[in-house]
Amino acid sequence: MTDPNGSMSEREPPADGRLPRGDRVYLIDLLLTLSRGRGLIVLWVLGFGLAGVLYAALVSPEYTATAKVVREASDEGGGLPGGLSSVQGLGLDLGAGGSAGLTPGSYPEIATSREVRLAVTRDTFSFPSTGRRTTFVEHVNRPAGPLALVLRYTLWLPWTLKATLEDLGGRAEPAPVAAGSTDAVTYPTDAEERAIASLGQKISASTGDSGTLDGGGGLMTIATTATDPTLAARLNERVIEHLRTRVRTIRTETTRESLTFIEERFQAAQQELDAAEDRLSQFLERNRSVLTGGTEPQLEFRRERLRREVRFKEQLYSQLQEQLTQTRLQLQREQPVVTVAEKPAPPSKASAPNRPLVIVISLFLGAFFGGIGAFLRSVLREQQQATESPEKIQEIQTSLRPAGILQGVREELGLSKQQNSH
Known part of the structure; x- marks a missing residue:
């Protein structure tokens, strides 16, 4: 197809398959x-x-140590001993489980949580780069060496500026707490915050397709990265240990609260039983001669009432004692539910940089x-x-100079027009 001028249409390629002349x-x-x-x-x-x-x-090699952990299948439906939530007359409603709310899918989040990372930063490790054995907090906050200073203000300058701005912004100071108050909260220090942030880039937890966490257990992979293979393996071990502790704390929190409540009620029931027995003993001591003759119906009625009170207190005391024993045994049975399936080992090859x-x-x-x-x-x-x-290039060169840039800012703000009017 050709246009009126006899030229080939731009939409149709030439018959020989070559590109148009313009292209x-x-x-x-x-x-x-x-x-x-x-x-x-x-x-x-x-x-x-x-x-x-x-x-x-110049960049130090990094090594990644991995470990596989499995969550043991356990009976989480009952939680506390059977019958504990059915105690009548005590106001005792403890629910159905000590680990309610803790699902298998939450384990990766717990492994990388602030609580676990803070606990790891307070542990002591051997750092080959410095030849010292210190805590992770002290290692992260150590004075920078010459090479680190050069990299900080050259290749890592954007991140250095970002960290400086964050430090200038600061974080809110905790409110003062009165002496002797039980509301005191332990806040991480600035050094610990930096260590927590640094460790967050070195720890990861994930679940594979073959280890989907469902039902009673599942496989989970924990990876830790460090500049030394042995250090990476030690970090992984400490993460698993603190993960186990954190999971145990979460799973037993409800049971511990129930145990504290039952202990308080048990002590109160014991005091009430002692007081009832004392009242009965004093009554019998004062009215022994009269009760022997059996001529005072009112005293007989009061003696039976005191005995019924003592029997009720004894029954309550015995029931609470049984539940207290069962709850303590249940708390002891709630062992760590994280088992190491594959222990971390120092890697033989560096994972980064490529x-x-x-x-x-x-x-x-x-x-x-x-x-x-x-x-x-x-x-x-x-x-x-x-x-x-020439005129355009001259204008471009003038505009890119500091004076030209400042003049452009004034024109955008309307300051140049005001100066000319004056």
Whole structure:
């Protein structure tokens, strides 16, 4: 199909399958631009490649230790001993389980929670990089070395500025607590907060397709990363230990609350039984001679009432004592429900950084930015050859100077017009 002028329509490709002439011209111009800027592209590639090599050489290798843990199947339906919630007359309604609300799917969240990380940061480890055995908090907050300072203010400058702004913002101080108050809350210090944040990037927990947590148990993988393989394995061990402690605390929290309540009621029942027995004993002691003759019906009635009270207190005391014993046994039976299926071992190979990948990505970035630079330089050179280009280039150069940028800000704010009017 041709247009009235006899030229081929732009929508139909030529019969020989070649690109239209206009597209071939644009492609030739692009290749010509890249060929003219080959030196600049090579320089960019060399620069980015050198930066990638330096990064791969200076960054410490990281090792990842993994462990597999399984949640044991246990009976969580009853929780407390049978019959404990059916005690009548005591106001005792303890519900149906000591681990209510704790599902298998919550274990990965617990493993990476602040409570577990805070407990790990307070543990002591051997750090080969410093040759010292200190807590994780002290290691994270140690003074930076020369190389760390150079990296902090060069490659890591954006993150350094972000951390500085966060420190300037600060965090709210806890409200003062009166002496002797039971409402005191322990807050992590600033050093511990930094250690918790650092450890959050080194711990991960996940469940695989073959270990879906359902029903009574499941497989879960815990991974910890450190700059030393032995340290990574030790971190993993401590995470598992504190995970076990945290799970046990959560699972037994309701049982412990019930045990405290029953202990309080048991002590009160014991005091009431002692008081009732004392009243009966004193009554019998004062009225022994009269009760022997059996001539005072009122005294006989009062003696029977005191005896009934003592029997009721004895029954209540005996029932609470039985429930207290059962609850203590139930608390002892609630052992940790996290079992190590595969212990963490020091890894033999580093997991990061992937040095070849870093260098390849650096070379590609160098080629990309070099091509953009060559294209922009070609455009600027073509504009310089145009008749109107000198004035435009002069205006661009003037606008990009500090004075020109400040003048542009004034114009946007309307300050320039006000100065001219005055």
